[in-house]
Amino acid sequence: MSAAADTPAAEAPHRALGLTDSEYDLICDKLGREPNATELAMFSLMWSEHCSYKHSKKLLGKLPTSGPALLMGPGENAGAVTVGDGLAIAFKVESHNHPSAVEPFQGAATGVGGIMRDIFAVGARPIAVLDSLRFGELDSARSRYLAARAVAGIGHYGNSIGVPTVGGEIYFEGPYEQNCLVNAMCLGLAPADKLIRSAAAGVGNHLVLFGASTGRDGIGGASVLASAELGEDDDSKRPTVQVGDPFEESKLVEACLELLNAGLLASLQDLGAAGLTSASSEMASKGEVGLDIHVDRVPLREQGMEPFEIMVSESQERMLCVVEPAQLDAVLAICDKWDLHHAVIGEVTDTRHMQIYRDGDLVGDIPVTALVDDCPMYDLSPEEPPAQIYPAPKRRIKDGLAPADNLLALLGSDNIASRREYFEQYDCIVGSRTIKRPEAAEAAVLRLGANDGRHGPGGAPSTAGSGKAQTPGDADGPTIAVSIDGSGRRVAADPYRGTIGVVLECAANLACVGAEPLGLTNCLNFGNPEKPHIAWQLDRAVSGMADALRALNVPVVGGNVSLYNQSGDGPIYPTPVVGMVGSLPDPRVIAGNTFTDPDLAVALIGPFEPTLPASELAKLRGEELPTKLPDLNLSLHAESLKLVREAVRSGAVTVARDVSEGGLATALAECCLGGVGATIDLGPLIERLSRSQAGAGLDAEALVETALFGEGPGGIVVAGSRESLMQLSSRAHGVGFLALGSTGSAKLDIAGFSAVDSSAGTGTGPGAVVTLKEISLDVPNLQRIHAGALAERASS
């Protein structure tokens, strides 16, 4: 084998592939020679940020990864938690940002396909998808296009494969204009004892590749797209975006689960970023074995593919498994049943080398550890920027508007208006598990029993005609809730406290449906970590996430890091996205998130200390981001969430909505979308605020605006009978409980603005007069503005 003769380009090909000179020297050291083209291509992918986490792995060690419900933690294709009745939920969130910025439909579609493969690779049947999306402002035709096509792509894949998309979030902010974010999360269901790991085992066993054939699509995607900034010549990267085929994947799901259920596989791994290279070398690394791979046996869809192309192709809908010789015929028969390509492409060896052959000739030979484990890990050089690095957003409204006008502006704003425009393109019910659909509660709620066969747990028979369905009860089996949340602007304002806020919001969404968190998956979307200010954001965000998770006692089960999200216009807002899965005892007792009954008492629970800077109102006013958010008492927040969760579970509160974008007034207006209004006294919150750290120094009018529209974690609006809320208030000692009013009229009335207690030292002095006009808005008007605004803006 000649190394030099195979070298493709004349000038430093390793640089073109994203490797530094010192990394290249290290590779030569490990091999004892220069790598040939195939080997270099494999190294460039495995040593890319996307595969090696070389800039983030050290940081991620801060996150807690153990908890009572944890079955499978980080390191496998997906993590898993136990949910009772012998069942496990596997889940993971992953980014497909760069492909989506280049070709949004296929980028987003294959993002969904990829995360689903991670789930069924551990033996779990995918049962739900959620997504977290970020685009530039909808003023921009490019952003409208990217949003519309990414959503269509997600729907195309999820709908066609028969997995419901049950929740998600979408926000529009300037810094995502050139670099959108498409994060997809998938949940899978499996019997807890049927989860499978990916370590290759058994020298002499066969390596079988099955699913779609292999082409030139996605070549170098991991290194070229996911590990470098996008520039102006994005078009030249178009061929590296993969194309998805959900029909192929739907057959692949059934085949994999049938193979696992029959106990025919020694291990299973999906082919994702870095294709066959990553899948095979990680199986070999975990199993502490070697693998021989014959690229001439790989079913191809294009002629004349070079070994390196076959090894790095990111063609979708492919799986790799290890099979004992005695089981081979049975495995191939099941592949045939589902009309899937398959080929025995190699064997497990004891060499601990990846040895690549073409027509019997050795064309690549790399020690597994060099490829998988020896990529240098880099320390970040974090440096806090001296001032805010993001420009102020575009001004949308004037200062000094009446509170009612501010509220209407918020309710119809792109980040708050109804998401129906987007989510109604998703099938949210297939599988018959969805108890709470999008916008019907603060988190999606799914039942796990009452179903078998195709949509049953991974191990259940999927063979047609294999048996009769059991007649389902109405609520048998465990029930889970799931939410996905992220923040960009607030994390940009304060990476540490902003990220804590993200985790708290996700946990609050679960608490609102009575669910206790079992585990969390995260996707860290950041800019270039080699730049000190971005490194600082990343470092502070991970610290915040770690502290929040320890306070809530929730482990990270796995996740994904997406770095280099920046363009010539600068970095994206740092955007940690978290997905949390929790369980709840009774699917018939779940709080809704809108007022549908009159004569209920309304209250605000939690240590909510809102501030206006970094809020949606501040954004609409074009205000610059601050550089710090208020301190948080994490144990108090944890206690508050527990109180809400128990109140929902006991049925004491029948409506629960966490206060997020747009503050308390917006949360109350959203509660009224159920058709029933409310009469609210803002006085108690204003009084509490005026005595708080956040409220100190604010004049009377600023206090009112802060109480109405200020944002911060920890506030949950609840409604229930007067008696039950009275009892609840007696147990709420310490976490904060404010009686706000009652439901009932056809209007949302918010008054009590002049409740500022001048003796409390608000800085306004005695006799301060609040001239802000009280809010009185018709419920149908709120409904109309909330429902229609986004549809109009997104399609114009």
Added chain:
Amino acid sequence: MATRFGIVQFPGSCDETDTLLACSRVGDAELLWHKDTDLGGVDVVVLPGGFSYGDYLRVGAIVQFAPIMGAVAEHAAGGGLVLGICNGFQVLTEAGLLPGALLPNTNLRFTCQQADLIVENTETPFTHESAPGEIISVPAKHGAGRFYAPPELLAQIEDGGQVLLRYAEGHNFNGSVNDIAGVTNEGRNVFGLMPHPEHAVDPLTGSDDALKLFHSLASAAPMAVGSGDMT
């Protein structure tokens, strides 16, 4: 004897287990495999929702060549009951077992919505437990659900009482002609509809308004000509 439902699973089917569960609330239900050539003696054949064979050529177009479809056509020709839901409806029109065609929605998008449906003709095996004019809330989710028939055929369908379900005012999101949501054949033993009755059988997951359709089928099946061991 409980009525036996057979739900055909094609590659790319999505809602076959949902349908299996709905049918098993009123009778016995089992899955049938697309590569089989007989129906195993079931009373009612159901073609479920989904994207059979990826729907790549044209929605529902390829299924007519599936090995099991000969038996389905025979079952229908003998008076046996056949229900096609969503993709199953598309398949039945493509296979010539139901009139009309399903075109892309006017909004050119896959759309998932809860829809109010008016039960029109209740003198059929599919609807006899409903009252005429009854409104039921059933989810619909599809990208190609716009029912279309040329004027002459449409008049024939309308005059013959073949329209069993119509979208209520404001609920025809796909642009179907005459708000038609579901039609039967002339013999009234084959019925196709775009909304998903199998997703409206449990208040916990939305509504149970469509349970009556399954009850209707279960009680009518023994009387249907082609039912049971005739196949």
